[in-house]
Amino acid sequence: MNTLVELKNGKTAIIRKIEGGSGLKNRLEVMNIRLGKKVKKTCSAPLRGPVVIEIEGCKMAIGRGMASKVWVEEI
Amino acid sequence: MGGRNLKNRKILLMGNPNVGKSVVFSRLTGVNVIQSNYPGTTVGYTRGHLNIGQSEMDLIDVPGTYSLSPSCKAEEVARDMFFDEDPELIINVVDATNLERNLYLTLQILEKGIPTVIVLNMWDAAKRKGVHLNLGKLQETLGIKVVTAVAVTGEGIKELVDIVNGITLNPEGNVSSIPKMDDDKKWAFIGQMLSEVQKIEHRHPSILERLEDASVKPVSGIIIALIVLFIVMQVIIGLGEFLINYILDPLYYQFYGPFITSAVENSIPSGFIHDILIGSGYEYETSFGLLTTGIYVIFSVVLPYILSFYLVLGFMEDFGYLPRLAVLLDSIMHKLGLHGYATIPIILGFGCNVPAMLSTRILEGKREKFIAATLVAISVPCMAQTAVIIGLLGQYGIQYIIMVYGTLLIVFTILGSALNLILKGESPEIFFEIPPYRIPHMKTLLKKTWMRVRGFLLEALPFVFLGILAINILYLIGVMGAISSLLAPIMSKMLGLPNQAIDALIMGFLRKDLATAMLAPLELSPNQLVVACTVLATSFPCIATFIVLIKEIGIKDMLKTIFIMLSIALITGTILNLILN
Numbered sequence: 001m002n003t004l005v006e007l008k009n010g011k012t013a014i015i016r017k018i019e020g021g022s023g024l025k026n027r028l029e030v031m032n033i034r035l036g037k038k039v040k041k042t043c044s045a046p047l048r049g050p051v052v053i054e055i056e057g058c059k060m061a062i063g064r065g066m067a068s069k070v071w072v073e074e075i
Numbered sequence: 076m077g078g079r080n081l082k083n084r085k086i087l088l089m090g091n092p093n094v095g096k097s098v099v100f101s102r103l104t105g106v107n108v109i110q111s112n113y114p115g116t117t118v119g120y121t122r123g124h125l126n127i128g129q130s131e132m133d134l135i136d137v138p139g140t141y142s143l144s145p146s147c148k149a150e151e152v153a154r155d156m157f158f159d160e161d162p163e164l165i166i167n168v169v170d171a172t173n174l175e176r177n178l179y180l181t182l183q184i185l186e187k188g189i190p191t192v193i194v195l196n197m198w199d200a201a202k203r204k205g206v207h208l209n210l211g212k213l214q215e216t217l218g219i220k221v222v223t224a225v226a227v228t229g230e231g232i233k234e235l236v237d238i239v240n241g242i243t244l245n246p247e248g249n250v251s252s253i254p255k256m257d258d259d260k261k262w263a264f265i266g267q268m269l270s271e272v273q274k275i276e277h278r279h280p281s282i283l284e285r286l287e288d289a290s291v292k293p294v295s296g297i298i299i300a301l302i303v304l305f306i307v308m309q310v311i312i313g314l315g316e317f318l319i320n321y322i323l324d325p326l327y328y329q330f331y332g333p334f335i336t337s338a339v340e341n342s343i344p345s346g347f348i349h350d351i352l353i354g355s356g357y358e359y360e361t362s363f364g365l366l367t368t369g370i371y372v373i374f375s376v377v378l379p380y381i382l383s384f385y386l387v388l389g390f391m392e393d394f395g396y397l398p399r400l401a402v403l404l405d406s407i408m409h410k411l412g413l414h415g416y417a418t419i420p421i422i423l424g425f426g427c428n429v430p431a432m433l434s435t436r437i438l439e440g441k442r443e444k445f446i447a448a449t450l451v452a453i454s455v456p457c458m459a460q461t462a463v464i465i466g467l468l469g470q471y472g473i474q475y476i477i478m479v480y481g482t483l484l485i486v487f488t489i490l491g492s493a494l495n496l497i498l499k500g501e502s503p504e505i506f507f508e509i510p511p512y513r514i515p516h517m518k519t520l521l522k523k524t525w526m527r528v529r530g531f532l533l534e535a536l537p538f539v540f541l542g543i544l545a546i547n548i549l550y551l552i553g554v555m556g557a558i559s560s561l562l563a564p565i566m567s568k569m570l571g572l573p574n575q576a577i578d579a580l581i582m583g584f585l586r587k588d589l590a591t592a593m594l595a596p597l598e599l600s601p602n603q604l605v606v607a608c609t610v611l612a613t614s615f616p617c618i619a620t621f622i623v624l625i626k627e628i629g630i631k632d633m634l635k636t637i638f639i640m641l642s643i644a645l646i647t648g649t650i651l652n653l654i655l656n
Contacts, residue, residue, distance in 0.1 A: 046293035049406035063504025
């Protein structure tokens with residue numbers, strides 16, 4: 001398993017684990033970033049900037065700290 | 076619902092961010108919009124009136140939220156309004172292209188048992204995306220009415236009004252009977268329901284979608300950002316100059332100027348009031364009158380650029396470019412103690428510092444607000460300041476203008492990094508949805524631009540006028556002159572400018588136009604003008620910005636900002652003087 005930060009650009013994966021407290025989990029969940037969801041990593045912004053992912057056709061920017069707490073399995 | 080005071084009948088307009096709530100709002104309320112808002116930057120809300128049948132109801136545009144358990148200020152406002160406002164009806168605007176996530180909030184709303192109607196907005200985009208929906212089944216499962224709409228063109232709004240009308244007559248029949256569920260059950264319910272009512276066809280990405288990804292990737296993103304910046308500057312300046320040269324200047328010099336001068340000359344031929352009103356005539360650079368120079372500066376120097384700026388800004392917002400810029404610049408902004416979101420107040424600041432200060436509300440902590448507000452006030456020149464800079468230096472060549480803006484950029488970077496180091500705390504990470512690129516709807520764009528220009532005129536103008544009036548009086552009774560002559564010798568040594576120019580700079584603290592007018596005839600060298608312009612830009616912004624700044628960050632932080640401002644203006648001016656002269 002990789003975190004969203006490590007997942008290569010353009011790859012698709014399934015979310016398997018979200019670390020961190022319930023606050024973070026809730027914040028991710030209401031944006032539809034939940035266990036079992038399929039995500040595609042679009043790219044990372046320059047200079048170690050945020051990670052851009054796509055879930056259900058919807059693009060989201062996530063800061064690196066948060067993205068490193070989301071573990072995914074590449075498919 | 077009986078016994079309710081008719082005057083307090085409320086409808087809440089709720090939904091995720093970026094689903095087009097505000098467009099639905101302005102469609103429903105027509106012209107009765109009280110306050111304009113900056114999409115994606117509003118923490119406050121907008122209230123309007125909706126006429127349904129015989130009765131009038133309040134319609135409230137609640138800030139966008141993903142859930143009723145808030146994680147930021149805008150979401151707190153949304154939750155509080157939902158639980159405290161006691162609405163008669165909720166209009167839940169839903170992005171038809173992204174049902175799964177949007178329906179989570181819908182379920183939370185339905186739990187409360189308030190009559191609700193769902194507007195499936197962006198129905199055209201959903202169809203283009205290959206989304207097929209069984210509307211009847213969706214309505215049946217949720218137990219409430221669902222209407223499809225394309226708010227920007229007005230499609231579906233009439234049906235919505237009819238439904239709202241029907242619900243106000245028969246509220247009980249429009250309450251969902253879906254039971255309360257925990258979060259996991261909610262998602263499962265949504266998943267199950269969508270598998271039954273929704274089918275999505277696969278199709279190839281459009282050119283716009285390819286462009287979407289290119290604008291956040293490191294290399295292509297930066298190239299696109301530079302191209303956008305170049306086009307934006309060209310359009311703002313080009314359109315502004317066109318308005319000034321072909322419309323506003325002719326109006327002022329051929330009609331307004333001669334008219335107002337003779338009108339005042341005829342009724343008050345001379346004296347204090349005469350001098351305050353029109354000064355020495357209608358030559359805008361030298362008369363200093365409230366009704367001559369004052370009016371000219373506001374309507375023929377500042378307004379055209381504000382108008383073209385808001386038009387371009389609105390286009391970029393509606394197109395969806397700004398969030399991508401925020402993502403692209405996030406990492407740089409973090410080094411300045413801010414995050415990507417702060418690019419919005421900074422960009423707004425180039426138009427007018429007043430809305431920029433207001434938009435610092437989107438930033439989460441006090442620390443970020445302070446950093447953003449201070450950076451904007453000191454190193455982001457508004458359109459009025461830009462007009463002054465171009466007016467004074469443009470004739471000598473673009474390299475001098477670049478020197479001023481280059482210095483401001485250096486100040487911005489050093490000051491931001493310093494504040495980031497000095498002030499304790501960290502800037503939170505960004506986490507937001509990036510909307511797809513959409514071709515802006517012309518009429519909506521023009522309406523938004525007009526609302527902002529009107530907002531600028533209503534909010535900033537009275538302060539600008541009062542400022543001009545106060546300075547005029549202080550000037551005429553000699554107070555400004557006394558302050559100037561006291562400070563001038565010290566400053567002229569540091570900045571290398573003649574005493575009269577220092578006079579102008581001190582005046583410019585409160586009145587930029589006067590500063591231009593006073594600097595123009597002094598025959599300063601281009602290098603001296605660079606120093607003068609930089610000091611003008613880094614020192615005090617306008618009086619309206621001050622008032623808003625006090626409101627936003629409080630008087631204590633405001634005094635800190637002033638201290639930083641004056642130190643930086645003097646230090647930067649002195650260093651520039653040493654290098655250039």
